[in-house]
Every structure is written in C-alpha cells, then in structure tokens.
Amino acid sequence: MTAVRTARGTARTADRWASWLVAACCAVGYVTFAVTQWRLLESPSWDLGIFTQLARAYAGFEAPVVTIKGEGFNLLGDHFHPLLVLLAPVYWIHPSGASLLIAQAVLFAVSAVPVTTVARELLGPVRGTLVGVAYALSWGLQGAVAAQFHEVAFAVPLLAASLAAYLRRRWWTCVLWAAPLVFVKEDLGLTVAALGLVLWWRAGQRRIGRLTVAWGVGWTVLAIGVVLPLLHPDGTWDYYGRLAAGEEAADGPGDSAGGVLATVAAAFVPAEKYVTLLLLVGAAGIIGVRSPLIWLWVPTLAWRFLGNVEYYWGWTWHYSAVLMPVAVAALLDAVSGRTGTGHLGRRLVPARRWASAGTAAAVLTTAIMTVTGPMNRLVEPATYAGSPRADVVDEMIDIVAGRTVEADIYLMAYLVPRSQVYWVGNEGNPPPDRLVLDATRRTWTDDVADAADLAEERHPGQDYELVLDEAGYQVAARVR
Template identity: 30%
Template sequence: MTLAADPEAPVVRRGLRYRHPLWLALIATLSASAYALLGLVRLATYRASTFDLVIVDQAVRNYAHFRAPYIPVVGAFHDRGLDYLQMADHFSPIYALLAPFYWIHDGPESLIVAQALLFAAAIPFIWLFTRRVLGTVPAYLVAAAYALSWPVAQAIAFDAHEVMFVPVLTAIMIERYHAERHLPAFAAMFGLLLVKEDMGLMVIGFGLYLFVIGDRYRGVCAAAIGLGGALLTRGALIPMMGGDHNDFWAYGQLGPDVPSALLAVARDPLHALLLPFSAEAKVDTLFLLVWPTLLLCLLSPLSLMALPHVLERMLSDRDPWWQADFQYSAFTVVILLLAGVDGLARLIRWTRRTELKLTWSVAVCVIALTLVPRFALDQLYHPSFYKGDEVKSAAAREAVAKVPSGVQVEAVNSLGPALTARATVLLWTGESHGSPWVVADTSRWEFPFGSAEDQANQVNRLASEGYAKVFERDGIVVLHKQV
C-alpha cells in the first residue's frame, strides 16, 4: 500500500526523461542563489555568529585537511579542551561530505554556498512526487512553495547547521519510496542517521508511517533501525568521543533522564499531552508548520514521520526549540509539505472533486508568498539589508585586520566568523581562556553575556590582567597580551 494518488495523474516510469529539467534547474538555481546571497550578505556585514557558523567551519576545515573534526570553540566554551570533537557535541559525521568545498575556498563562505545548494536540491524530488500525485502545474506550484517556505528562510538566515542535509534526504526518501525505488529511499534513510543524534526519531516516524500504510515488515525494520541509531549515538558514541549525552537533555519538567521522563508521562499522560500547547510560542509554531498546507497534511499518515521530531521540540523546556525564529522547523518542512500533497489526494479521492488540485496548489503557493514578509527572505528586497550597520562594519573590518593570522583569538560572537578562516577562534565570554588576542564589543549586547555593561566590565578585567588595547572604535576593542 502506498500514498494516495490521483489515478488520472501522469505515471512517472523508470528511466523516463522528463520534459521539464530546464525549468526545474532554473527554479533550483534561483533558490540556491537567493539562499546563498542571504547568508553571504549576513556574513559580510558581521551578522553571522560564532555560535554556530564557526563551530561548523572548524569541523569541516579539519575534515578538509584530513584531521579529526575538532571544534575548539565548543571545547573551550564547555571547558573540555581545544581537542573537543564535533561528533561529541552533535553526532554529525555527514559534515565530512562538505570537505571538497573547502578545497575550492577555505572559509565559511563555502559552508553558506553548500547549504544553499543542499536546500535547493530538494526541489526536483518535491516536484517529482507532486507531479506523480497531482499533475505538472501543481508540481511547479508546490516546488515554488517549498523554495519560498519560512522554515527554509529561517534556517539559511541563521548561520549553517546540520539541518541543511535533511530536506533533500527526506525528499529523496519519500519520493523514491513512492516511486517503489526502495534502495535509494532506504539509503537516504540511513543517511539521516549521520546527520544528527536525534534523527533516529525521524526514522522511527518513517517506520511508523510505513506500518500504518500496510508495509509492516519494512515499517518495523525502519523503526528498529531508528531506535537503535538513537540509542547508539546518544548512549555510546557521543560519550565515547568525550561528550555528555545530558548536554541536550531539555526535559527537566518531565525528569532528569529518559526512564524518569517516561515514568512521568505514564503517571500523568494528560500533562504530557498538554505540554506541546503550554506556551503561546509553541502554538504559533505548530500552526505555522501546518498552515502552509491548509492543514491538509493532517489528513496524511505521512505526517507521522514528522511527529517524533515535533514532539522532541514541543515537550522540551528550551524556548529556542519551540520558536519559529531558528533552524529547527526546516527538519520537517518537506515531510509536512508532501503530506499536504498526499492529504489533498486523499480528500479528492473521498470527494471526487478533482478541481481542488489546482485550487489548493495555487493557495499553497500564495500562502508561502504571504509569509515571506514575516521571515528572513523579506530582507532580500530591502536595500538597507545589504548595507547593514555601516558604523559597526567599518569598525569591525579595521578591528579584525589587527589580529594576525595563525593565532588563537577570543572573539565576540558576531566577529568570530570574520576570523575563523585564518585563526583559531574561541568565543569571547566572561571567562578568559588565556588567548593572546581578544576582540570585544562593549556597545552592543552579544551572546553569551547578560548585557553590554557586562562586556565592558570584562574588557576592564582583561586590561587589569595585562592585556593592552591595540584598537578601539565605536565600542569594538582589540586587546593583546604577550604570552
């Protein structure tokens, strides 16, 4: 048993040459260009951040030079040493695939371009799936809706993250399974396990979906693989590499660990059921996830694939996980969009109203357009975005030029990305790590400080410990100490 499909829709046979590759290439190229432009402008105008762009940059640069993926910026932050492995933080060995980009250009710009290409790479598979189910015109409209979607916009606007691999992998997995090409579908499923330690939950969701639609053997196998992958990475591999599996335990309201949380849910299931709706930000995000499909994703069992990851976010006690402002919603955007396609096909089968195909597809594209001004893609058509804070940018350019190449530097969150290609960057915090160079900002609040005043006080402390100011302009300060 497979997804519901319109019997009048064109059948896509193996080996068939499609008539639309140039249009698809154009959509994907324009999308990737817009995504890359957004990220590169943010980097050039000092709006990227050390946490997380420098983290990924350090890991991929080490892969590119055939070294272990050390991320000293995180090791210093957690006081675990500069030889801290990226896979001890998040289990993302898939980053090694980005190493060739650094052979072309050794800098965080390569990450931004690679991320843009990966997000756009999901478009052909979304088109193929939708064309098979609804027809050609709806396929283009749904592909455009994905390209404009707010989860993708928010992900590309916040540095670079492992989520860049998920839309294309989930699109391949769903589309190839629907085309009864099981080998590439399950290869993509295994690829998800290399993206992040919690992707086993998504694989469990895929197994649940397969079981519900009648493919029970493969469903049970997929769920077992997902569970095994999650237990292996969190319970064994991350601790073995020097990490702590409790670093990202965000369910203190349920208990200190998984067994106690499960027990709490069993004791008070109503409390657990209400948790995903316990804050306004959670409700807003949940609505924004399903609204772009006019709620029709809820008619498809394919939504079960997204359910474990959505619950992982909404049951947590960490505000950023709930909100729509960061990259987390991009993990499930393709799943829910294609579930909307399948949900519509099921609705048409029940009502026999085939005219809904075009109506819904146009509405989905229109909804994506109406959400653009609320999210990050809106910046691309405002001239002020390309200028940024010109005062800060001028001071920042001069400041980072004072830091020599090949040194260790503690940099304020927004300036680390400008130095990471030629220096070992650590995040500047309230605790000194003894680096010979420090680049600080005393006029604007920066993570992880509590206020700009705290940042100014830290600069004063460093000066009292023997650091000399070698540059100061518009609040940006460069300090140096002979070591």
C-alpha cells in the same frame, strides 16, 4: 505506442527542466540572502563559528575539536553528525564561514528538484510547479537560511529525495535516501523510524518497514547512549536537561513521575506552539493532514515542544526545516491517494478534487510568510550596501591572525579560518594572545572598561593592552 512513449519522454524532460529552474531561482535568492547577511556582519548565534571550526578541522584531516565549545571539545560529543565531514571539500574551495552559508543555500535549493518533479507528475505542470515553488520558499527553509548554517542542511535534500521516492512507490529507493539521516543528527533516527512505521503499517511494506524502524531506532540509541557520552568531556549527553520543564530540570531523563507529568503538561503551552502547528498544516495545504506521512513530524515536534528552550517552540530559526519536505509530501500523498492499504486502516480515498485547494493553501502560506519573513529584506536597497565597519574587521583579522583568540559571538566565524578561537563566555579557556569584542553590542558588565580589562579579569595574572579601538571593535593583546 511510439507516440505515447515520445509524449511521456517529453513530459519527463519538461518536468526535469522546470524542477531545476525552480531550484536555480531558489538558489539565487538564498545565496544572495546568505552573502548579504555575511557582508553585513550579522551573527544570529555562535553556531556558524562552531561549524566553521568543525569544517576547518575536517579539511585538515583532524578530529572535529571545536575550542569555541571548550578546550579540546570534540563536537561529535555534542551532536552526532559525522556526515558533516562532507564540509571538508567546501572548506578547501574557500576557507570561510561564507562557504558554509552558500553550501546550505544550494542544498536547500537542490531539495526542490525531487519535490517539484514528483509534484508535476502527480498534479500536472501548473499545480505541480506552484507546489514546488511553495516548498522551495517555505517558511521553514527561509528561517533556516536566516539562522545561518546548521547540520540540517544535509537532512533536507535527503528527506526530499526519500519522500519523492515514497510517492512513486519506490520503496527501497525511499529507504536508501532516508538511511543517512541518522548520521546528520541523533534525533533524526526517530524520523527514519517513523518513516519505517508508515511503510510497514500504511504502505504494506512489512519487511522494509521493520528494517527501517530498526535502523533508525538503533542509531538513535547508539548515538545518545554510547557515542555522545563517550566523546563528551563530561561523559554525558548535554540535552537531557532540555527535555525537562522549568528551571528545576533534571540532569538525567527524569527524576520522578511528577517531573515527567510536568514535562508533558508543558508541551501544550505556550500558544506559540499552536501557531507553529497551524503554519505546518498550511504548508501541507491543510489537506495534507489526511496523509500518514505527517507522523514524520512527531519526533521533531516532540523534542521541541517538550523542551524548555523557547527557541524550539516557534516558527523561526532552523528547527522546522526538516518538516518542510514532510509537509509537501503529505499534501501530494493526500491528493493523489498514493499510500496503500496497511494494518491500521483502509486505503486512502484519492482527493484530486481538492488538489487545487491544497495547492492554493500551501502557496498562500508561503506567500504570507515570505512577505512577513526574513527574505523580504532582499527588496531593501540597504541590504546590499554592506557594513561600514567591514574595513575595520579586515584590519582586526590581520592583527589576530595566527594567534589564539577569545571573542564574543559576533565575529567568531570571521576569525576562525586564521586563528584559534575560543568563546569569551566559557570558563577554563587558556589565556589567549588576543581578546576581541564588539563594543556596540556590549555583553559584559559595566564594571569592565574595555577589552583589556575584561581579559585581565578573566585571566588573573596576565597583562593585556588595548591595541585597537575603532568602529566599535576592540582588540586587547597580551603583554609578554
């Protein structure tokens, strides 16, 4: 008996060490990608600037007012993500947008620990480790790293830990890890509710399942119906219109039966959506579709495929990150028969004979997407050279430090720690002290000669002069 206990203890220790090794290797890769992307002055979107401004506000014990979104705009009126207050210590350590990128990379890497550990427990050390690596480098996580920081960075490790507990039949632990998801983003309450339904109907945990459903749905309704409109300057939720099809999207949830039908029909086109589904099935090792856990995909895929924003539909960006822990958990659930009986059907038949095939499918999907995806740039020497314009950016940051600044999206995150930043695309901004543009990525009309002319056009009655025009960057200063 003692020998058996000793063997089990040794196996658990090996599982932990292997899991943390997978996470460490993943962290090195993701952090390297994030830091090189930052040094290359790449900005896929304006979101990093927004979240850096939020982190700066929380670090100063202030409300998350983000002027990039508009004068006095409280970001809790855009999306419901109070858990992002945890970014404050990150910003204290190093007040920079790069800190958020590194934090996200580490959070994604840490999520591989519970996944790899439970995979080794269920599939053995070799297949389990391979599944852990396939998850850690999965295309959804790679896409999120390449898209820079988003709030889902906190959702991924929470989901991973929750679903690992689910696979061990530790129901309350599963729910407690999932519960904070409602504070990461308003739609994730529906993912929590979906987990509750699986616990209720397929795992036979009626009481826990009902409580989980109520928690998830309750917070989604409260967030969308009360909190977001209350804190939004226009008293609404900005994303109603994105759930309608075409250019005639309604301002509310829907104006007519015809509009609803058009929205539903639009969910089935274009073909890009089917490619996303195929990639998800591949990440789940194909056999994962047998597991009821795939129902946790439905809330996220529903708003994405019903949406009229093309970035929602594909496999790039950060929108699939929260689906990756679900995919690997479904694979493990399917091959181990971990889901018990419930109201909707018979007990799943264990399919261990398919474990190797499922593992191979998941690994192959990750390998193909890694070779063709954003992480492949880490093998290119030019990635580590940095930007030849970095010195000019440092000079520009010094010029605008302590000032109010209007800027295009490309340098927002770099300017936020030392300036009050507004987006040049917003109307109603107060006249800034400085206007900053990247002239190599011109986003204004040909009628405007330079940053000074653009500033005067945007703010009539104010005079500006060009004080820097170098390496494609321009800075216009207000003349007092």
